[in-house]
Amino acid sequence: GAEPVVFDRADGYLGVMIDDLTSRGITEPYRMFTSRAEYRLTLRADNADQRLTDRGIALGCVGSERAGRHAAKIAELNTAKSLAKSLSVTPNEAAKHGLMLNHDGQRRTAFELLAYPEVEWGSVVSIWPQLNGIDPKIAVHLEIDAKYDVYLARQAADVQAFRRDEGLLLTDVDYGAVPGLSNEARQKLEKVRPRTIGQAGRIEAMTPAALAILAAYLRREARRSAAASA
DSSP states (O other), rough: OOOOOOOOOOOHHHHHHHHIIIIOOOSSSOOOGGGGTTTTSSSSSHHHHHHHHHHHHTOOOOOOOHHHHHHHHHHHHHHHHHHHOOOOOHHHHTTTTOOOOOSSOOOHHHHHHHSSSSHHHHHHHHHHHHGGGSSSHHHHHHHHHHHHHHHHHHHHHHHHHHHHHHEEEEBTOOOOGSHHHHHHHHHHHHOHHHSHHHHHTTTTOHHHHHHHHHHHHHHHHHHHHHHHHH
């Protein structure tokens, strides 16, 4: 009687594979490539525990011992990140430590310096010895997070838009009753029976116009339902 557990394209590669198979279909053996995932910068192996452990805890799949270790790790990582973001240098100060930065007068934090391809953990520790107290395993995560930070900020907006579309459910929609849909669009939607607007958009050759019609139809039906229950 529990609600189904759904992993979508922004959760993991399992979600990518299931969505590909159910919304796009296959004509040959399916192979899972990272290029299939539009959110692959988020779906990294190094952050899998950070992405999914809390969900596992909520589902009762993670024991108390592992949950405790996870909470301690996240707290330690957040503390280390806060420290790295609180320490900063000017370009002239960085040059004294062998780091050549753009002389724009802007201070850069240790976390921002780690985003530079040529800057490694040892480079920032040489400037701020207090960072040496951070556990080496946490330091690895911190450095990786810094390298991806700018790109992840951009991808977060894409994920937010994806979640919004995935929130528009197409449960039990009679596509024959949706005015304005082409016969081709109706046939594809009836065949695949997508669960959400987002999934409908990933059906091969589904047009933006058809998606706009569907979204407008759902909004009208939602208003009609709300008015009827008022």
